[in-house]
Amino acid sequence: MKTPNELFSRLKKMMPSDVQPKFKNGAELLAWNQEQGRLRSEAIVRENRAMKMQRIMGRSGIRELHMNCSFDNYRVENDGQRKALAMAREYAAGFENSISSFVFSGRPGTGKNHLAAAIGNDLIIRGKSVLIVTVADLMSSMKGTFSGGSDLTEERLLHDLSHVDLLVIDEIGMQSESRYEKVIINQIVDRRSSSKRPTGMLSNLDPAGMNSLLGERVMDRMRLGNSLWVRFDWESYRSRVRGDEY
Numbered sequence: 001m002k003t004p005n006e007l008f009s010r011l012k013k014m015m016p017s018d019v020q021p022k023f024k025n026g027a028e029l030l031a032w033n034q035e036q037g038r039l040r041s042e043a044i045v046r047e048n049r050a051m052k053m054q055r056i057m058g059r060s061g062i063r064e065l066h067m068n069c070s071f072d073n074y075r076v077e078n079d080g081q082r083k084a085l086a087m088a089r090e091y092a093a094g095f096e097n098s099i100s101s102f103v104f105s106g107r108p109g110t111g112k113n114h115l116a117a118a119i120g121n122d123l124i125i126r127g128k129s130v131l132i133v134t135v136a137d138l139m140s141s142m143k144g145t146f147s148g149g150s151d152l153t154e155e156r157l158l159h160d161l162s163h164v165d166l167l168v169i170d171e172i173g174m175q176s177e178s179r180y181e182k183v184i185i186n187q188i189v190d191r192r193s194s195s196k197r198p199t200g201m202l203s204n205l206d207p208a209g210m211n212s213l214l215g216e217r218v219m220d221r222m223r224l225g226n227s228l229w230v231r232f233d234w235e236s237y238r239s240r241v242r243g244d245e246y
């Protein structure tokens, strides 16, 4: 087998004189090669993660509408927004090894999804797996596992949902208060908190409403660690969305 130096000399002879290689000697060639290997394996991990999201929900982890939401394009026009933005940024920055969940509750159109997606997009760039899903989508995926044609079992889906680094459950309180929904959300939050994985919840209900809908047991688990509870109680931003801003 050739040493990196021998390989480099050979490559140099073959290279046209006007081509500048990314390395100047055998050691640099070896380092470059190792770096390429690292980049490739990172890309494979990312692809696998994306494929896993595709398998869980049939789409990528963050819906297209929110893929470009970031902390930087969240506009601040009042103290509530300023505080919510700062806390969301802080949450994302301290995510590593944290068990803390978050609850964004309040009025429609105030940016709960925007800031949850900003956290998610920030984490995805840092190599984490993130899934933002509505209760309705969650339930239809769960019910889909009952059909004979599905090769995904209820247990497998619950396992996958419990193992993404951050799972955000949206539209809590929009559902029909069915017992099955309550049981599933209970199981997911329970499994995630026991394996030290945080969950995000977005809702138009206030914390007391969430408590009576989902039960004290679930909401108590949402308080593990230094959890983040933010009230979004300002005017909706929706009438100002043009659709081309980000």
Ligand SMILES: Nc1ncnc2c1ncn2[C@@H]1O[C@H](COP(=O)(O)OP(=O)(O)OP(=O)(O)O)[C@@H](O)[C@H]1O
Binding pocket: 069, 073, 074, 075, 076, 081, 106, 107, 108, 109, 110, 111, 112, 113, 114, 115, 202, 203, 204, 232, 237, 238, 241
């Ligand atoms: N402060 C803001 N700056 C920029 N865009 C914003 C801001 N607040 C909300 N938006 C935008 O307004 C739209 C609605 O916001 P979002 O979906 O986050 O609301 P929400 O609080 O989750 O509403 P709902 O409770 O109805 O689901 C989105 O396109 C979002 O990007």
